[in-house]
Amino acid sequence: MLPAPAWRGVQPCFDLFPLLICSILLVGLRVFILGGGLAGLAAGCRLADRGDYEPILIERRPYLGGRASSFLHKGLGEKVDLGQHVFLRCCSAYISFLKEIGAWEMVALQSRLSLKICGQDGRVGRLAGSLLPGPLYLFPSLLRLPLLSPRERLLLLPALVRALTSSRRRDRVEGSFREWLERHGQGGTVERFWDFLILSTLNDHPERVSAAMGLMVLQEAFLNHHGADLGYPRVGLSRIAAKAGDYILKRGGEIILGRGVERLDLLGSRVRSVRLSDGRVLHGEGFIAALPPEGLLRILPEEWRLHPFFSCVERIAWNPIVNLYLWLDRPVLEEDLLAFFDSPVQWVFNRSKILGHAGPGQELCLSLSGARGLIPLPPERLFQIVLEELERLLPEVRKARVEKHLVVKQPRATISLLPGMEAHRPPSMTPIKNLFLAGDWTATGWPSTMEGAVRSGLEAARNLISALKGRPGEG
Ligand SMILES: Cc1cc2nc3c(=O)[nH]c(=O)nc-3n(C[C@H](O)[C@H](O)[C@H](O)COP(=O)(O)OP(=O)(O)OC[C@H]3O[C@@H](n4cnc5c(N)ncnc54)[C@H](O)[C@@H]3O)c2cc1C
Known part of the structure; x- marks a missing residue:
């Protein structure tokens, strides 16, 4: 006699709740990450690591990486990055992320800063790290920098010492970094040095950057030993993003490319599902929006778009x-x-x-x-x-x-890091209970960089995990 199929004795079950719990225990909690830039990828990798989540990352473009990606220019037959990227040794979260996803070999990081700088008048100098510890390691090369006059070099030092020992709390330091520099005797020709430093690190001039952000960059680069050592990718940026994508897939996650999220559907103050550009509606337990600010506003239902928590992101420039x-x-x-x-x-x-x-x-x-x-x-x-x-x-x-x-x-x-802009950068936790924000534009305390993006993704994943604690599948 043939054995009865195992399912023969199973009674029809109309209460699907136990089944739901079983499936969650087997495959993990379904969580969605919207946006496949570095912020979304960092969040996806962290959730995939856990094993008790099933992260599904949705990216509008047919490739991952967002602003840190490459594209093929068909006319020229060349693959180029959207922009050349660099990072510093003080970018600890980005560096750990690269190591974790197995992309460390894809970048170069100087063992000691060595940067040749050319002036308009043919003078050439080198900014180089020394064996001195922490805050002092760049001072010898600054004191020798031929691009500045001996007087300018001496003028720099007290301001640098002041910058490294200042509080950068917004209530203590107000106004632009240019104003801060003027208060500390850094006008005249020495302005050129600061302009170079701030433009290279914060993508704007000192008069358009808050004093707090200017101080933050100096402190991260100088106070961390060798914090200013330069790093840069040795491959096209999309290969690093693809490596992060593989990391997610190998740990049971899913990636949907070439489909944008069109709308979040909410029930009360919880997101129930996302609606994709191909018409699919996908249900999940938790959601991380790692989209640009305007992309986030576009997918929110109108009543939430007008909520002061979300509407203030419109001011981000x-x-x-x-x-x-x-x-x-x-x-x-x-x-x-x-x-x-x-x-x-x-x-x-x-x-x-x-x-x-x-x-x-x-x-x-x-x-x-x-x-x-x-x-x-x-x-x-x-x-x-x-x-x-x-x-x-x-x-x-x-x-x-x-x-x-x-x-x-x-x-x-x-x-933009204009004075006052920090107030418009929202935190990761939102008034929608199971929606978390990530992106280099959120309140990371960092400028808009790969480091800021990775930090924001990790923070959003952490917040999602603790918010879902106690729900089915979470211990
Ligand atoms: C030219 C250039 C040079 C730069 N140089 C440096 C540098 O040297 N060092 C440095 O640290 N940083 C640099 N940056 C900044 C760095 O690239 C960003 O800080 C970082 O990549 C931001 O990552 P993100 O994930 O926060 O955002 P993004 O990369 O913008 O990711 C958002 C993602 O969401 C996707 N998306 C949007 N709408 C939807 C939707 N509806 N559904 C699904 N997906 C959607 C987008 O396609 C995108 O992939 C540079 C940026 C540029 C453009």
């Missing part, structure tokens, strides 16, 4: 970055990267060397931060202006032929 990619017929640069003083071009990256591309020619990427005035220009005009500037800075370029070029304008590269 953005700063642009322009990148110019050049393919030259010969090498003009030996270093991995070079910085410029007193120039609209802050950095030039030797992409051929960094990415290990062999060839007789050389690929360069020029980065122009806070480039508000350049954004409206037609790409060809912009190319001419920036090329002329590069030829002045690196006369070797005049001998080379530009075989191809590409201007990549990002009008919304990073958020």
Whole structure:
């Protein structure tokens, strides 16, 4: 006799609740992460790690990484990043994230800061870390920096000491970083140094950056030993994002690409489901919105969009970055990267060397931060202006032929850090009980960077986990 199928004796069960609990115990709590930039990826990796969650990440574009990604320019047949990215050793969350997802080999991090800086007048200096501890390790090279006069160098030091020992609490330090500098005797020609430092790290000029953020950057870079060592990817940025995607998939998560979230459906003050651009409605227990601010507002029901917690994010403003990619017929640069003083071009990256591309020619990427005035220009005009500037800075370029070029304008590269802007950056916890926010624009305490994005994703995952404690499947 054939054995009876195991299900034969099972009575029809109309109460599905026990079944729901069983399935949750078996596959984990279904949680959604909306947006596949670094913030969403960091949240997804953290939730996938746990094993008792089933994270489902939804990204509108057909690839991951958001602003930290690459794209193929079909006309040129070249894959380039949306913008060249760098990080510092003090970006501890981003560094741990790279190590965790197995992408550490995809970046380079200097063992000791060494940055060649060229001035307009042909003078060249090097900002370099020394063996001195913590706050002092950059002082010897600052005291020797030939781009500044001996008087300017001496002028810098008391302000630096003051910056490193100041409280950066908003109630103690008000106004712009420029005002703070003026209060500490940093006017005149020494302004050039601060402009270079703040534009390179915060993507804006000291008069458009809050004093608290200016101090924050200095303290993170100087107070952490070797905090200013420079790091940069050795692969296209999308490969790092894809590695994070693999990490999620290997741990039982799911990734939906090329479908945007159109709407959140709520019951009372809980999200029940997300509606996708292909019409699907997906139900879950917890939701992390790692979207840009306007993307978040678009998917909220109107009554929540008008809630003061959410409506204030409309005030968040953005700063642009322009990148110019050049393919030259010969090498003009030996270093991995070079910085410029007193120039609209802050950095030039030797992409051929960094990415290990062999060839007789050389690929360069020029980065122009806070480039508000350049954004409206037609790409060809912009190319001419920036090329002329590069030829002045690196006369070797005049001998080379530009075989191809590409201007990549990002009008919304990073958020503005104007005084008062911090008040509009919302925390991760929202008045909607199972909705958490992530993104470099949320209240991370960091500027709008990869570090800020990763921190926000981890914080949102932490908040979601503790909010779902006590619900089915959570111990
Ligand atoms: C040119 C440039 C240069 C930069 N340089 C540096 C640098 O040197 N160092 C540094 O630390 N940082 C740099 N940044 C900033 C850094 O890229 C960002 O801080 C970081 O990538 C932000 O990540 P995020 O996840 O918060 O946001 P995003 O990357 O913007 O991710 C949001 C994601 O949500 C998706 N999305 C939007 N709407 C929907 C929807 N309805 N449904 C589903 N998905 C949706 C978007 O497609 C996107 O993928 C630079 C940025 C740019 C543009």
